[in-house]
Amino acid sequence: MYPIVHADKLAANIYRMVVRAPRVARHCEPGQFVIVKIDEEGERIPLTICDYDREEGTITIVFQPIGASTQRMKELGEGDSFEDFVGPLGKPSDLIGMDPEELKKKKIIFIAGGVGTAPVYPQVKWLHEHGITADAIIGAKNRDLVILEKEFREVCNLYITTDDGSYGRSGMVTKCLEDLIEKEGHEYNHCVAIGPMIMMKFVCLQTAKYNLPTVVSMNPIMVDGTGMCGACRLSVDGEIRFACVDGPEFDGHKVDFDQAMKRMTMYKTEEGRALLRLQEGETHHGGCGNCGGDK
């Protein structure tokens, strides 16, 4: 069992938990992820690592409830436990393995969208600890959905933008990036974009125009997370790659986002059914149009 030592709500429908998992905390690096399973009936949920404390042996995860298992997860609090918590999975961010001299030459812009802000944090923090202060854009729908602002301000130059202009700049992250580069004279030679696939797609279309190398972190559907099932496969430069073992970070200019987005919808109806069963419990006997309970 993996005890939750701290739990709080970062925004409407975004939750943070600090979980004791010493083996994971000892080895994880920025860019990697874990898989959590709440109990026997739970689904295996891949979540990027938001922070870690090697001495305390803890990992911080941030998630947005979507399916039945994550809906149940948000009800957990301090003192509860996950039945399973496995990792670190995937490869660490390329920045971590880079030669320090080469790294110092990088002018890095991070672009974080929504709950994707969480996996950006350990990277900017790691860079800060290694003497590099990067720029970062956090994009959110509105003021209430901006997360981790304080944490980011301590370790990077932060730009916040909201779709409705209720906080920080107004507009999408792509507009903010455009303004920084085209109007405000910022120069970058490395971009890391993590967020919803649609955001990463449009960031990549834009950075391609600037010839700005862009790394994205893919979060496709996954089961085991160790390469066994192939559910997380993507087309990268026309080749089949597994996000769990070959990624999760890839060259964003080579990822087939349209295909990846379609694959994300694969279990939409099944997930919806599982959620309905959870919400309606024994009273769910059809009406979802799928389970056949009304036939």
Next chain:
Amino acid sequence: MADPMKKTPVREQDPEVRAKNFDEVCFGYDREEAMDEATRCLNCKNPKCVQGCPVSIDIPKFIQELKAGEIGEAYDTISESSALPAVCGRVCPQETQCEGQCIRGIKGEPVSIGKMERFVADWARENGIRPKAAEKKNGHKVAVIGAGPAGLTCAGDLARAGYDVTIFEALHKAGGVLSYGIPEFRLPKSRVVDKEIENVKSLGVKIETDVIIGKSVTVDELMDEEGFEAVFIGSGAGLPMFMHIPGENANGVFSANEFLTRNNLMKAYLDDYDTPIHRGRKVAVVGGGNVAMDAARTALRLGADVHIVYRRSEAELPARAEEVHHAKEEGIIFNLLCNPIEILVNEDGWVRGMRCIRMELGEPDASGRRRPVPIEGSEFEIDVDTVIMALGTSPNPLISSTTEGLETNRRKCIVANEETGQTTREGVFAGGDAVTGAATVILAMGAGKAAAKGIQEYIESKQ
């Protein structure tokens, strides 16, 4: 009294009924049937069946004990050689192993060794009989990577010899392919697999789940920091292969590993479990091995019409004869000498059909089987909404890439001595699919057994 020429028939669920449930297909022998079948054994002086068994069970001895009604003794005899008899009695390809060598089989049908083994193991479990643990521990620590057939066997043998064994399992549940791969209707999980694993634990073996060697901890750390004197790698097969044909990443195309893992390990077929599964309407399973049969019969039970698409002919099907027979009985359609060339995709990104080409058999290839050759101009479409690829796997590089001095071969399998399991790294042994590429449960068990012996010799030689 048993017909000397024929196997005592075994009772099975009616095909029409079982095609709609996940209960075990075969009911197995009862005591009377098993003892009756035991009378057919000739108790050969030079038993060929034992040579055919990868773990060398003393088959005539256990059959004679069974014949005499001494079923506990028969269980002890089997347990000396096999850690998982209730599993082997169900999933071993007996027709090419013990039963394939049986002298009875020359004129009539061979003795039904597998079904008797299953009865003995089931009887022992139902009567609370467990394998005998070591009387004295020797204090030597061994780590086993992977709680599948190879790892459980290696761990069981070492524990019985007094070693302090810990198994590290990457998934949340022990069993490896027995838990994630082979379906409930062929190998019941809580009734059989979990009990066999408890038996291994009762020998003193510890199992730590959720540990990915190479990620959560490395082989070097196990040896240098955690005090393990030797390590056995039984990490299994690994990454699923795809055909690299157009449309393969469409929604509705799955690897057999994904489909079976969702169903078997995550129990997606049960309403109480959160993990979703795609229940196709018309499913094509590409491949002809046991995994293909398992995927096909699972899809059938989830309510689909199912086709097996295999590029060679029936004679070359690598699956166990019993699985092919059961699949046909249940209504799986076999499209043989047929190979997919493209998966057709609709505008939403979902499978809408599969384009295939007919094949004919040419000259034998490196495997000795006749090579399938496409017949030009014979392309045709089949109407399916789901495709499951059961084409085999390639080894997972997680461990070999993070362990200094561990050599792999051209196919990325770990290089290991067949007799001892010794790898190119001192103190590190390996066996099962990680070494051979995808094979059978029993061959992995044989390798786990050989490595257990190799590890004992290695540790003894150091003293």
